[in-house]
Amino acid sequence: MLSKGIGPRTTRNATRLVWLRDLRRPHLSSYYLPIFIPNERPHVKLLHLDSSILNENSATRAISAAVVEHLKQNDPAIEVTYRDLAAAPLPHVTLPALAGDESAALVEELLSADILVIGVPMYNFGMPTQLKAWFDHVLVAGRTFRYTAEGPQGLAGDKHVFVCMGRGGFYSEGPMAAMEHAESHVKAMLGFIGITDPAVIAAEGIAISPEQREASLKAALDQIAELQIRGTAPVT
Template identity: 50%
Template sequence: MKLLHVDSSILGESSVSRALSAELVHKLARTIPGLEIRYRDLAAEPVPHLSGAYLAGASIEAADRAPELQQDLALGSELLEEFLAADIVVIGAPMYNFSISSQLKAWLDRLAVVGKTFRYTGNGPEGLAGGKRMVVASSRGGFYAGTSLDAIEHQESYLKAFFGFLGIDDIQFVRAEGIALGAEQRTRSVEAARQEITLLAA
């Protein structure tokens, strides 16, 4: 089996989502013999945001493409293929300003490709990337789930909608909330998330 591990936090070693996603991958590797792991750090190696040239690039003959465009198209193809090849996808996804990081959004934009991960039909869009298991290590400074702030939560809800559109319905979230409310709360939240990881990986 193949696992794709993606981190998107800009906080480096201080990141809760990175710590949780790493623990997830470590425990899954211990329970799945021969698991092949591919890692991508979207903060260390950012994916360029989409451009008009990139979207139009597929219709341009290869010989007529500028070198920069050719490199961008090659990267997009690489990102898509490694995602499609994965049986399991683990994502470290912190909440930034009620949503996901721009680094993660840039990566997602390279995955939504008509004819590859979804298609339009007479009955509406159809996802083509189903059959994967997805686990998201989610971190949030405050408390949102089940509170009055749930209405402005566009992090987990967006990821669930996005991957659902691609046909992936097996998506689980390991969540650490309230991590900005002091060291004691951060420790409690991270420990609770780690207990969830143990259950998920079992």
């Protein structure tokens, strides 16, 4: 016959240590068997990046904040790490910077995240230099990707990524589509480190008129209600 008791310690990941004792031989301590039982599931980690210089007037900040809030409603225990790359810009890449602690910390921050939410305004047809600097710090050979005989291989793992775009004109189709190098560049960088299926929420034409901005932003925010993390139900 076995009886169960809680051991005097826990492991680093807060699993419970349970001892099973053979009651037929109560005098023999060697008949205690350690069984590790996980406690609650690990918290989901979310990394939220903004890069717009427009602060409260930014469409991408409004969209990315709404995405994070939506995901937190679905899982209030989500742990959010926020980086405002415009207010606190990272240094552009130099050899000492890449070898420093900050770059290593940025890589760890990315690798430990389960969800990535990125606010990406399009400036002069591309992403802001502040966001490009972040990518330059985290695309590190041997950490987030590696070179192989068959070609580069991403190492960042399976993450849920939401790219929150803002564009002054219409660039998703039509004659200006060839000038769109923000969304395409971000998706290429993510794909290079192994993240191949980001969800894109875009507000286009937001510089055409106040009415167009309002309509485009509303359409983008309406998309967020349908977002969900694989394996969970949508928030209603």
